[in-house]
Amino acid sequence: MSILALFDNKGKLEYVVRNYDDITKSLKTLGVRFERWETPYILSDDANQEEVIEAYKDYIDKINKEFNFKSLDVVSITKHHLKKEELRTLFIKEHTHSDFEVRFFVDGSGTFCLHIDDKIYVVLCEKGDFISVPANTKHWYDMGSQPFFKAIRFFSIEDGWVANFTEDNIPNLVPDHDRITSL
Numbered sequence: 001m002s003i004l005a006l007f008d009n010k011g012k013l014e015y016v017v018r019n020y021d022d023i024t025k026s027l028k029t030l031g032v033r034f035e036r037w038e039t040p041y042i043l044s045d046d047a048n049q050e051e052v053i054e055a056y057k058d059y060i061d062k063i064n065k066e067f068n069f070k071s072l073d074v075v076s077i078t079k080h081h082l083k084k085e086e087l088r089t090l091f092i093k094e095h096t097h098s099d100f101e102v103r104f105f106v107d108g109s110g111t112f113c114l115h116i117d118d119k120i121y122v123v124l125c126e127k128g129d130f131i132s133v134p135a136n137t138k139h140w141y142d143m144g145s146q147p148f149f150k151a152i153r154f155f156s157i158e159d160g161w162v163a164n165f166t167e168d169n170i171p172n173l174v175p176d177h178d179r180i181t182s183l
């Protein structure tokens with residue numbers, strides 16, 4: 001079940017939202033689009049990028065029509081991924097980019113954290129969740145110590161993911177993906 005947890009910038013929990021419509025409404029006030037989509041296709045755990053893109057072709061066409069994206073890829077990571085720790089360490093660093101960040105989780109789960117003003121919004125995303133984070137928003141992503149997710153990433157620039165890291169240690173102040181699931 002998706003969760004939105006709000007923390008202050010010292011890491012103190014202020015509230016947790018579990019109702020889906022309330023999560024969507026809360027995030028909308030931040031300019032973050034959050035929707036639950038159908039995920040009717042069954043993919044094997046090790047489905048490759050081409051298989052995911054083929055399965056969700058209609059969804060991809062719909063998203064591209066709305067946003068005019070220039071490129072996309074699929075991030076698919078399981079606990080058996082040889083570089084899972086390296087990738088986790090990279091994604092969990094706070095960063096910004098001039099591109100807005102759009103992800104559609106077609107399998108598994110992951111946690112997006114948004115640092116806006118003096119608050120931290122921790123969003124547990126599950127299979128079927130579509131999230132769009134506005135450009136230049138400080139954020140990070142955690143897949144947890146035992147990752148399992150497949151997400152389609154959409155980019156409005158050809159170069160794809162180009163991050164500017166803030167070097168802030170704020171990700172250490174809030175629960176990671178492992179702990180957010182037990183909130």
Ligand SMILES: [Fe+2]
Nearest residue numbers: 095097101139
């Ligand atoms: Fe990002």
